[in-house]
Amino acid sequence: MTAYILKRLLLMVPTLLGVLTITFIVIQFVPGGPVEQYLAEAKAGAIAGGSAEGGGLAYRGAQGVDNQRLEQIKALYGFDKPPIERFVDMLARFARFDLGRSFFQNKDVGELIIEKLPVSITLGLWTFFISYGIAVPLGVAKAVRAGSRFDFVTTLIVLVGYAIPGFVLGVALLVVFGGQLQWFPLRGLTSSNWEELSWGARIVDYLWHITMPVTAMVLGSFAVTAMLTKNAFLEEIRKQYVVTARAKGLSEKQVLWKHVFRNALIPIITGFPAAFIGAFFTGALLIETLFSLDGLGLLSYESVIRRDYPVVLGTLFLFTLIGLVTKLISDLCYVWVDPRVKFD
Numbered sequence: 001m002t003a004y005i006l007k008r009l010l011l012m013v014p015t016l017l018g019v020l021t022i023t024f025i026v027i028q029f030v031p032g033g034p035v036e037q038y039l040a041e042a043k044a045g046a047i048a049g050g051s052a053e054g055g056g057l058a059y060r061g062a063q064g065v066d067n068q069r070l071e072q073i074k075a076l077y078g079f080d081k082p083p084i085e086r087f088v089d090m091l092a093r094f095a096r097f098d099l100g101r102s103f104f105q106n107k108d109v110g111e112l113i114i115e116k117l118p119v120s121i122t123l124g125l126w127t128f129f130i131s132y133g134i135a136v137p138l139g140v141a142k143a144v145r146a147g148s149r150f151d152f153v154t155t156l157i158v159l160v161g162y163a164i165p166g167f168v169l170g171v172a173l174l175v176v177f178g179g180q181l182q183w184f185p186l187r188g189l190t191s192s193n194w195e196e197l198s199w200g201a202r203i204v205d206y207l208w209h210i211t212m213p214v215t216a217m218v219l220g221s222f223a224v225t226a227m228l229t230k231n232a233f234l235e236e237i238r239k240q241y242v243v244t245a246r247a248k249g250l251s252e253k254q255v256l257w258k259h260v261f262r263n264a265l266i267p268i269i270t271g272f273p274a275a276f277i278g279a280f281f282t283g284a285l286l287i288e289t290l291f292s293l294d295g296l297g298l299l300s301y302e303s304v305i306r307r308d309y310p311v312v313l314g315t316l317f318l319f320t321l322i323g324l325v326t327k328l329i330s331d332l333c334y335v336w337v338d339p340r341v342k343f344d
Helices: 001-030 034-049 067-077 083-095 109-144 149-161 166-180 198-239 238-246 252-264 271-280 285-288 294-304 309-337
Strands: none
Touching: 001 083, 001 309, 034 067, 067 083, 067 294, 067 309, 109 149, 109 198, 109 252, 109 285, 109 309, 149 198, 166 198, 166 285, 198 294, 238 252, 238 309, 294 309
């Protein structure tokens, strides 16, 4: 086990390096970098107000920016160095877990992630617990009633829900329940007067705001888990030890929950770490954008649009590292759940 863990940890290094290298190379060929973004903002400000100042830059109409000022701007963003040197400097910083500093928000990337994390944690926790809270009991009920009308109807509902993208459902919820019926707010996690409310009113206000975005994220996420649970239970129910347990006179409830349940949940339990972490960092981009939730998904999207490369690469490094560690934990869970599993 120790050798396996050490091997997996060592394999994370070339994986991280490969992801960062490919992304860094792609960035070099993407038009409209931070220097161009800065100049465009300065030009827009000059057109609107006659002149725009920022960081010592003055855009002078048709004269543009002289070469000396342009070199100063490139040095400000570190683009006065060759790409190889910038890449090596980035890797050295990441090795110290220094994610760099945002070009446009004037904050460390780590600080930005910490600021946005509560929103993503909120969406992730609700999505994870509601999804598994619905999927596992539903999968067990479908397995017990396999082939029945209940199984057919619930399968149809699950597949339809899975086929509807979360952002499409989010738009429908906004139009119907937020716009026409006005039952739920259109944006944010809390009301503007949240600080003035009592604790009970705060809880109600928070749940009122979170209902639609969580519904949009949950609908498709529990489908796979429900079907996986059903198939795992069906496979276990057909095995010989279940026939033996029934022959001994055990009730169907004892057979199902004492014998079948433990073995059938192995693939579900081992997926817990990946699903738990993944709920925080994936799948929420469009939902956060739709409902104006200032989380990690919206931060990543805005960073890509504005070419804020330290934020793009810093968050990519952190999320990739978390994903690799989570995958290792998921694999180790197989041994924890079923000691018969041997990695060699």
